[in-house]
Amino acid sequence: MLPLLLSILLISVTSIWLWKKLVAKPDKFPPGPPRLPLIGSLPFFPAQVKNGKQKMSTWMQETFGPISGLYLGKRPMVILSDFDLIKDLYKKHEASGRPKNKPFHENRFGSPDGSQRGLLQSSGQEWQEQRRFTMKQLKDLGFGKSSMEDMINEEVAKLAQLLEKDVGKEMSMNLKLNLSIVNALWYLLTGEHFALEDPELQAIVAKFDSLLRLEIKNTPFSILMEGWMPKLAKFTSPGFKHMKDLFTDIKDLVGKALVDHKKTYDPDHPRDFMDMYLAEIDKSSNAPDSSFHGTRGEESLVSTMLDLFLAGTETTSSSLLWSILFLLHHPEVQARVQREIDEVVGVGNQVSLEDRALLPYTNAVLMESMRMATIVPSALPHAATEDIQLNGYVIPKDSVILANLLHVHYDPTYWPNPDEFNPNRFYDEATRTFKQNERLIPFSIGKRYCLGQSLAEKEYFLFFTGLLQRFTFEPAPGSPLPKIGRDSGVVVGILRNAPLYKTILKVRQ
Numbered sequence: 001m002l003p004l005l006l007s008i009l010l011i012s013v014t015s016i017w018l019w020k021k022l023v024a025k026p027d028k029f030p031p032g033p034p035r036l037p038l039i040g041s042l043p044f045f046p047a048q049v050k051n052g053k054q055k056m057s058t059w060m061q062e063t064f065g066p067i068s069g070l071y072l073g074k075r076p077m078v079i080l081s082d083f084d085l086i087k088d089l090y091k092k093h094e095a096s097g098r099p100k101n102k103p104f105h106e107n108r109f110g111s112p113d114g115s116q117r118g119l120l121q122s123s124g125q126e127w128q129e130q131r132r133f134t135m136k137q138l139k140d141l142g143f144g145k146s147s148m149e150d151m152i153n154e155e156v157a158k159l160a161q162l163l164e165k166d167v168g169k170e171m172s173m174n175l176k177l178n179l180s181i182v183n184a185l186w187y188l189l190t191g192e193h194f195a196l197e198d199p200e201l202q203a204i205v206a207k208f209d210s211l212l213r214l215e216i217k218n219t220p221f222s223i224l225m226e227g228w229m230p231k232l233a234k235f236t237s238p239g240f241k242h243m244k245d246l247f248t249d250i251k252d253l254v255g256k257a258l259v260d261h262k263k264t265y266d267p268d269h270p271r272d273f274m275d276m277y278l279a280e281i282d283k284s285s286n287a288p289d290s291s292f293h294g295t296r297g298e299e300s301l302v303s304t305m306l307d308l309f310l311a312g313t314e315t316t317s318s319s320l321l322w323s324i325l326f327l328l329h330h331p332e333v334q335a336r337v338q339r340e341i342d343e344v345v346g347v348g349n350q351v352s353l354e355d356r357a358l359l360p361y362t363n364a365v366l367m368e369s370m371r372m373a374t375i376v377p378s379a380l381p382h383a384a385t386e387d388i389q390l391n392g393y394v395i396p397k398d399s400v401i402l403a404n405l406l407h408v409h410y411d412p413t414y415w416p417n418p419d420e421f422n423p424n425r426f427y428d429e430a431t432r433t434f435k436q437n438e439r440l441i442p443f444s445i446g447k448r449y450c451l452g453q454s455l456a457e458k459e460y461f462l463f464f465t466g467l468l469q470r471f472t473f474e475p476a477p478g479s480p481l482p483k484i485g486r487d488s489g490v491v492v493g494i495l496r497n498a499p500l501y502k503t504i505l506k507v508r509q
């Protein structure tokens with residue numbers, strides 16, 4: 001009798017343990033679809049999410065509210081779709097990790113536990129050290145200061161010259177804007193400048209562009225494999241090999257600049273970001289725990305440079321592409337921006353950052369464009385480094401956290417007629433002043449907000465005004481304009497790119 005009772009007890013305890021481990025969600029987990037052993041919540045996604053017609057975060061927000069949770073395989077994921085909740089959570093250090101991402105961690109010299117070198121995907125001490133250092137050095141290089149202005153304006157002038165060759169012709173602005181933005185950043189980081197037609201620059205841009213546009217068509221099977229068997233996932237994840245090859249190419253490019261720098265570098269006279277980084281590696285030679293130490297330091301350098309390019313090029317050029325599309329839909333807005341620039345700056349004078357405060361309508365157009373574009377619609381995934389209490393719920397340690405910025409920017413309870421492009425949301429007609437709005441957070445918010453915000457805002461303003469001063473953008477007859485609004489855009493990876501469109505440039509008299 002006793003053995004039978006013991007067996008029943010053992011089976012019951014094991015079943016409860018398995019149920020808790022594999023099926024039950026933790027106490028106070030945010031509402032969401034059920035969870036099954038091994039596969040998590042995937043089978044409960046509706047058809048429009050499975051076939052990519054609706055974003056998963058949109059479905060979660062509409063079905064379960066401002067804070068919702070699900071399981072991707074064994075990994076919990078929490079989605080926040082409310083400005084105040086995101087603001088509260090992203091202030092916390094314990095919500096500022098990044099998910100471990102095997103097998104993709106290999107692309108950034110990852111450790112066996114899945115953690116990564118560099119800035120964008122690192123966590124904990126490594127992230128703090130890299131972020132603090134990069135922010136300080138970029139600031140010293142003129143990031144966030146007006147000395148950066150001349151360099152950006154030079155790129156605007158070069159771009160205008162290039163575009164003049166296409167005036168009157170039907171054209172796409174797509175890869176043209178990237179050239180200038182990559183060139184500016186490459187100069188800042190490595191001290192090297194290219195002509196826009198230089199094949200080396202075009203090769204660099206094409207590599208970043210293909211990496212960022214690389215559409216990895218994950219299947220439920222590949223997602224589950226990444227969670228359960230990351231080593232095998234290299235073979236089951238579509239695009240893994242292509243992505244690895246692109247990363248290798250880009251690392252080679254940065255590696256080549258590194259070899260050249262090492263030959264000529266003088267610690268007392270740093271010329272650019274790379275020199276400053278080499279000096280920090282030297283300083284850390286007696287600090288084996290530092291992420292700047294020795295070989296690890298060089299891996300961090302290559303990863304951090306790679307991250308700055310990945311985060312800093314397509315985002316800025318895509319924002320500009322979107323804003324031109326909005327102007328093509330609204331020629332009256334374009335004309336009003338041009339009038340304001342002509343009145344304040346004068347025809348033929350170079351726009352400067354000091355003019356920003358004097359161009360309230362132009363600023364309102366830029367902010368409304370940022371809202372409608374929301375080019376990073378879920379920010380970058382964060383990870384909880386501990387259990388976190390939020391609004392009566394618990395976000396378990398190791399959860400992936402997404403901030404649904406697209407909903408924050410299109411929430412109809414806050415932005416009336418959100419699909420309408422309306423710069424007056426940020427402009428007061430009566431007082432003719434610009435109206436700031438804290439709910440516009442395209443750079444995210446809190447401890448991990450975009451490190452390049454200050455540079456991005458400067459580039460965005462100077463390129464936009466510089467181009468509108470010289471040209472008028474008109475729709476190309478016979479090429480219908482793609483529609484704008486929440487359901488438009490081409491989401492590839494973490495970016496929501498502007499749909500491709502054609503335009504004709506007219507030189508302004």
Ligand code: HEM
Binds near residue numbers: 319382442448453460
């Ligand atoms: C319009 C242009 C840009 C937009 C909308 C944008 C937006 C964002 C967003 C939403 C994040 C994620 C923040 C989070 O995890 O919560 C981010 C991170 C980041 N951005 Fe940007 N970004 C832009 C331009 C730039 C530029 C020009 C650079 C630098 C050259 C840059 C460097 C970074 C870096 C390094 C991170 C990671 C920060 C970290 O993990 O601590 N970004 N950006």
